[in-house]
Amino acid sequence: MLTIFLFLSAAVILTGIFDYGFSIWSIIASFTRWTGGEMIGEFVGLKNYSELIYDYVFVKSFMNTLILMGIYVIATTLLGLFLASLLHVGLKGSSVFKVIYLIPLSFSFPVSAAMWAWMYTPERGVINTILRSINLDFLTQPWTSSPSQSLLCIAIAYVWQFSGFATIIYYAGLQAVPPELAEAAEIDGASTFQKYIYVYWPLQKSTTVSVLAILLIYALRIFDLPWLLTGGGPAHSSEVLSVYIYRTTYNQYAFGYGAAIGIVMLIIAIVTVVPVLRVTVTKRGA
């Protein structure tokens, strides 16, 4: 039984110290009014939290985070499954496409922010310039300069960056399906398309759980692209929770308030993680 402990010790100890131990600092900070400089601010109890509820920017960034999570997670998962299936069919040259779909994942966020800034800028940007050059001027959009489109633009950029990852996970999942099942379907007269709908895709449930779990987790923490591409603008339309924390902590030097937002984020996470884990745990017990 000690072996179990050995297997788990690394995870437990490292997570315990680096994640939970260090968070204590944050928890304490959230109860203070602290503007940096001193080691700890003055204790103000739940004042930061009560301010949060009335904070328009907090509420807006919370809603934005949820919307972004929804779009990004669903789109990336679906696109990943779709692309993985395309690759799985195994046409000649698929391996080249496989690498191409992974290329976006290899760039760090400051770089993809720069690339997408150049894509989206309305006058000289790549998207609108191409549209104009093929006489589709009417399709040009203000993209990130518009409050109504900025969040969507960021979602697209993230889908671009991470669909390769979803693709590779689904690809492994599809490959793991025993070929006999597909053959059986073929014998029954199923077309390629039907094979996927009725055989391959239904068997991807746990892969989907993996993909969803990871994407959801990273979606909540999304920071770089909204920060680097739009700074949360225009008018907080693309401000997400992590961006707001960064601004309050490092630009406004309100460490206590920023810590409080972080704790609220954690509580939101608990609420979303529990159902996800319930699914996986009950799956096990089946």
Next chain:
Amino acid sequence: MFRRRMSRREAISTAAKIGISIAVAGVAAGVGGYYVGSLMAKPPEKPVEKKLAIYHWWTAGGEREAIDALYEGFKEYYPGVEIIDNPAAGGGGGVMRAAVMTMLMAGQAPDTFQLTYGKGQFLPWIKFLEPIDDIWGDYPVPDAVKDYGTLEDHLWGIPINTMRFNDLWYNKKLVEEIGIDVDSIKTHDDLYEAFDKVKAAGYIPLAVGVGKGQKFWHLVMECSTICAVKHGGPEYLEKLYTGKAEPEKDEAIREMLEVFKTIWERGYVNPDYATLTWDEAGDLLVDGKAVFNLMGDWQLGHFMSVGWKPGVDVDFISWPGTEHVFIQNYDCFVLPKEAPHKPVARKWLEYLKTNDAQLRFNLLKGAFSPRLDAPIDKYNVCTKKAIANFRDPKTKIVGCPWGLPPAKWLDVMPDPLDAFVVHRDIDKGVEEYAAAYRKIFPKK
């Protein structure tokens, strides 16, 4: 699958496992708590080596060459010193500040680091800094400069490069082509007239870039305009930045918003102002698409880096109404209390004051020395104009948004401006501006 009933042995070992897990968690929490409490611990004493761990945000192009030249000079001034260079670019210095703040709060102070000079910027940092009044000594800079950096009656940083905010740059070729007499532009109405001519000729009058999250560039027009409007002026700007104004009622704010409104409403601004960076806005001038650009004189450095010659391809006039105003901005270095090699850091700051340091640095950086006795012959023609303005006793030198108001200004105040240029409702704009102002300076 069914659960086996646990034997007694297993029950004990399970309990032991749970117990151990709790103990481990407890230890982890304890460890974490210990480190929270021990954040004040001093690093172990060591003999001071001749090292300088320095943080800054001058990482590329001319700015990189400038600080390298500074290092060269310092090594001559203080031979044998080893410089540990830590460049951190981005966000107008924001990345470096975030990193250094984290380090300072974790007890790992650098020897010195760059900050924008100004009492407002210093405020969040002074608890980590040591006053440097003794190093400052009789640094021959204008009183306005000294006052600008004085906080709680002490000085905290040595400013090394002078930059002017209220420069309206223009593409000389286009201005000639369109037939605009820039020296006759003295009021905002003159400016609009000129803009109209530009528009009629098919070019963009004013290039603006507040993109990639850098909305604070709106503040350049804000401070320049406030200094120029009837009820405004540099004294009012100082009041505003030090919390003594009342934007809910002050005429100056309305007038400033009127200017913004006119400029945006009449389509004088490039449509993608919200997504271009400040330098890409400058690129519009170089690319021959736009004529004017209001930006601090580091824009000149950018123009030069893409091949333009000051005075030949580009020149500047003051933002109309601010001919006798110099909105000042400097970079400086400070002295952390916990600097591991403090004597070396002090020598560095001493060196920064010298004419040698400032000339080396500013020639490559595109700014100029704040010293009143600095030699000026080597500077280019545009910079010489700025220096003349700086040294003119008639000029009122006033602080910029980067240094005079509390640092929060940069994060909070651009929002109402950014929203205003879209909705252009003056009353709403005043309200939002005042509300943001109150977040920084709550009503007494």
Next chain:
Amino acid sequence: MIMSLSRVLLYALMLIFAFFCMLPIYSAVNIALKSGEELVKGPATLVMRPTFMSFVKAFKLINKNLVNSIKFTVPATLISTILGSMSGYALSKIRFRGAGVLSFVIILALYIPPISIMIPLVSFMRHLGLYNTIYGLILTHTAYGMPVTTLLFRNYYTEIPDEIVESAEIDGCGLFDIYRLILLPLSIPGFIVVLIFQFTNIWNDFFFGLVLTMGAENQPVTVAVANLEGTTFVARNIHMAGALIAAIPVLLIYVLLTKWIVRGLLQGAIKR
């Protein structure tokens, strides 16, 4: 050879998405190949006189940092992946009280925003004497990779039928042997996925590298590339050239690892 309609359709779809993937990169490559006067024309206009100067300059500036990044990314990736598979196995295949709670706790750690732990982290590293060392970076990245690797492997192993494990138990295999002889060979695709994910995350990290190192030569390549951009002098072409160069190692890893996915899966299939 005549292609059927569905094959044409499939190729068309794959091409469309390939185009979608490559389009943003066009602007990066375009800018990287431009110099001076052409740069001011913006990202969309095609470069007229391409030059590789930016690539040369960028490489000279960041090659030491590339080595740095490799020095900590490879170990941290390997260690966090292996440890993750161990804890994933324990949490999915071994039945013990509290497995669910422990899973929850470990995975919940993923939701802690990095800003919250930055300051205690730096302080901790200082006290351990690991500040500004490669080992400090390896430890940090391993620790913060644990929750995600554990999660991925836990889900992956859940898929493997319990019967395989049980029959091994009946045969008298100890926990470690089950792990070593049964689970590991079957986990190759899982390893590939986790390795790809971890390598990407760790290589592309920015802020940990910034606050845990001192000195330009010790910075990871992400910080070095960001510095190529400059603050008041923007060298966009060199910046993009550096960014493209820094993406190459990751891409190489992808190419290698995706080849092995197929091979590993074939092995798994044969075992069945």
